[in-house]
Amino acid sequence: MSEKKIxxxxxxxxxxxxxxxxxxxxxxxxxxxxxxxxxxxxxxSAAVVPLRGKYIPRRGDLVVGIVESxxxxxxxxxxxxxxxxxxxxxxxRDRLKRGTVISAKVFDVNEINEAKMEDLRVFYGGEILSVTxxxxxxxxxxxxxxxxxxxxxxxxxxxxxxxxxxWAKGGDINLLKEAxxxxxxxxxxxxxxxxxxxxxxxxxxxx
Amino acid sequence: xxxxKDEKIEYVKNGKRLDGRKxxxxxxxxxxxxxxxxxxxxxxxxxxxxxxxxxxxxPKEALPKHTQDPYKARVKFIYRMACFSVPDRKNPRPARRxxxxxxxxxxALERAVFIERxxxxxxxxxxxILDSNAGSRAAALTAASVALADAGIPMRDLVASTGVGKxxxxxxxxxxxxxxxxxxxxxxPIAIMPRTEEIVLLQMDGLMTKAEWKKAKELxxxxxxxxxxxxxxxxxxxxxxxxxxEAKKNPEAEKPKAEEKKTAAKKSEKVSK
Numbered sequence: 001m002s003e004k005k006i007x008x009x010x011x012x013x014x015x016x017x018x019x020x021x022x023x024x025x026x027x028x029x030x031x032x033x034x035x036x037x038x039x040x041x042x043x044x045s046a047a048v049v050p051l052r053g054k055y056i057p058r059r060g061d062l063v064v065g066i067v068e069s070x071x072x073x074x075x076x077x078x079x080x081x082x083x084x085x086x087x088x089x090x091x092x093r094d095r096l097k098r099g100t101v102i103s104a105k106v107f108d109v110n111e112i113n114e115a116k117m118e119d120l121r122v123f124y125g126g127e128i129l130s131v132t133x134x135x136x137x138x139x140x141x142x143x144x145x146x147x148x149x150x151x152x153x154x155x156x157x158x159x160x161x162x163x164x165x166x167w168a169k170g171g172d173i174n175l176l177k178e179a180x181x182x183x184x185x186x187x188x189x190x191x192x193x194x195x196x197x198x199x200x201x202x203x204x205x206x207x
Numbered sequence: 208x209x210x211x212k213d214e215k216i217e218y219v220k221n222g223k224r225l226d227g228r229k230x231x232x233x234x235x236x237x238x239x240x241x242x243x244x245x246x247x248x249x250x251x252x253x254x255x256x257x258x259x260x261x262x263x264x265x266p267k268e269a270l271p272k273h274t275q276d277p278y279k280a281r282v283k284f285i286y287r288m289a290c291f292s293v294p295d296r297k298n299p300r301p302a303r304r305x306x307x308x309x310x311x312x313x314x315a316l317e318r319a320v321f322i323e324r325x326x327x328x329x330x331x332x333x334x335x336i337l338d339s340n341a342g343s344r345a346a347a348l349t350a351a352s353v354a355l356a357d358a359g360i361p362m363r364d365l366v367a368s369t370g371v372g373k374x375x376x377x378x379x380x381x382x383x384x385x386x387x388x389x390x391x392x393x394x395x396p397i398a399i400m401p402r403t404e405e406i407v408l409l410q411m412d413g414l415m416t417k418a419e420w421k422k423a424k425e426l427x428x429x430x431x432x433x434x435x436x437x438x439x440x441x442x443x444x445x446x447x448x449x450x451x452x453e454a455k456k457n458p459e460a461e462k463p464k465a466e467e468k469k470t471a472a473k474k475s476e477k478v479s480k
Contacts, residue, residue, distance in 0.1 A: 008356055009356050009363070010401070010402045011439075034321060034362060035359055036359065051359065053358075053359030082268055082325075083268075083327070112277055
């Protein structure tokens with residue numbers, strides 16, 4: 001990974017015509033950043049990965065949630081978003097109780113950012129850990145490399161939600177927490193996968 | 208008293224002002240980012256004698272519900288002066304002046320933030336003036352804009368603000384209290400989005416000729432751009448600094464290791480028993 005440029009809102013990302021990635025906007029044919037973040041520029045698109053931010057549901061996101069309420073035909077699910085999100089009762093065979101941990105895929109987000117979800121899975125036991133949502137891509141890594149390493153190193157069963165919530169069960173959850181802290185602290189630096197790998201190895205040896 | 212009024216103060220003498228600054232020079236400006244742990248974004252700013260702390264919370268659900276707008280977010284800006292921020296104690300009740308400043312600053316920030324991306328929500332900006340000495344609304348807006356960027360809220364540009372005006376017949380940048388109290392003083396707080404030079408806040412009290420106004424506007428925009436550079440530097444510094452302190456983190460990481468060893472030893476003891 002090459003060194004990345006830090007930009008602030010309103011900074012020029014590129015003057016070339018490219019496809020727009022996340023957190024950029026165009027004005028007079030030039031591409032500007034809309035957030036404090038790092039520039040990711042490749043052959044045909046320009047994007048900024050922000051360093052802070054809240055979760056806004058997008059179509060196709062896999063999220064971890066907690067059942068919050070029940071209405072006539074839907075369950076209200078908390079997914080770390082400021083907007084309400086629902087899963088239809090048609091998706092579920094058994095009745096869900098309040099507090100049940102689920103994972104689901106967002107299949108529709110309406111104009112006021114309310115999410116409808118499908119492909120529901122229910123989880124029993126385990127813990128929910130939380131990470132800043134913008135740092136989730138780093139927790140997963142390139143084609144899942146970081147996640148595989150975390151699963152290997154800690155022995156936990158892990159499911160990472162795009163919303164910043166991570167469900168984990170079994171294994172060494174405290175070690176997982178420490179590793180996630182490390183990722184969150186150094187998410188904007190390069191060579192993170194190796195660093196976390198070394199960290200997990202070191203801990204294993206010391207046990 | 209009359210004799211005092213008759214005394215003529217020279218506000219600009221040999222190109223230098225009362226406090227030794229040049230005509231187009233700002234007071235020393237310092238910004239620190241991420242000072243509040245519980246806020247989503249925050250900034251502390253010192254500008255001359257002004258001391259300002261800004262915290263951003265949100266976007267979150269706008270409450271009470273009738274304040275929600277399904278087309279855009281609301282930027283709730285609360286400007287508040289601490290009781291001890293001025294020489295005489297200030298009544299802590301929000302006064303006419305504070306409510307006005309909150310309103311104009313909120314409108315200035317609404318122009319910069321992509322509010323249409325957060326329907327029905329509220330972005331709360333709290334700015335506390337700890338010490339004030341002229342130009343506190345410019346300081347508040349400057350700090351708030353940095354705090355918003357720190358919170359990761361999408362914006363078209365930062366908002367940079369400064370004061371510009373006239374004292375003793377001269378157009379000067381960033382007036383301090385003594386200059387603001389000049390008999391012919393004109394005070395113009397101005398805020399711009401530096402990339403486009405779009406003016407998002409402009410107020411004025413006093414009288415000026417057209418030529419003077421043109422000069423003041425130019426000087427104001429120049430001043431705002433200087434402020435903008437300080438804002439950018441402060442934001443970048445927070446993350447550039449984080450790249451180095453590797454050495455500091457290691458001792459932290461080692462502490463729990465020792466504890467874990469103990470617990471692991473205890474566990475093995477239990478197993479052997």
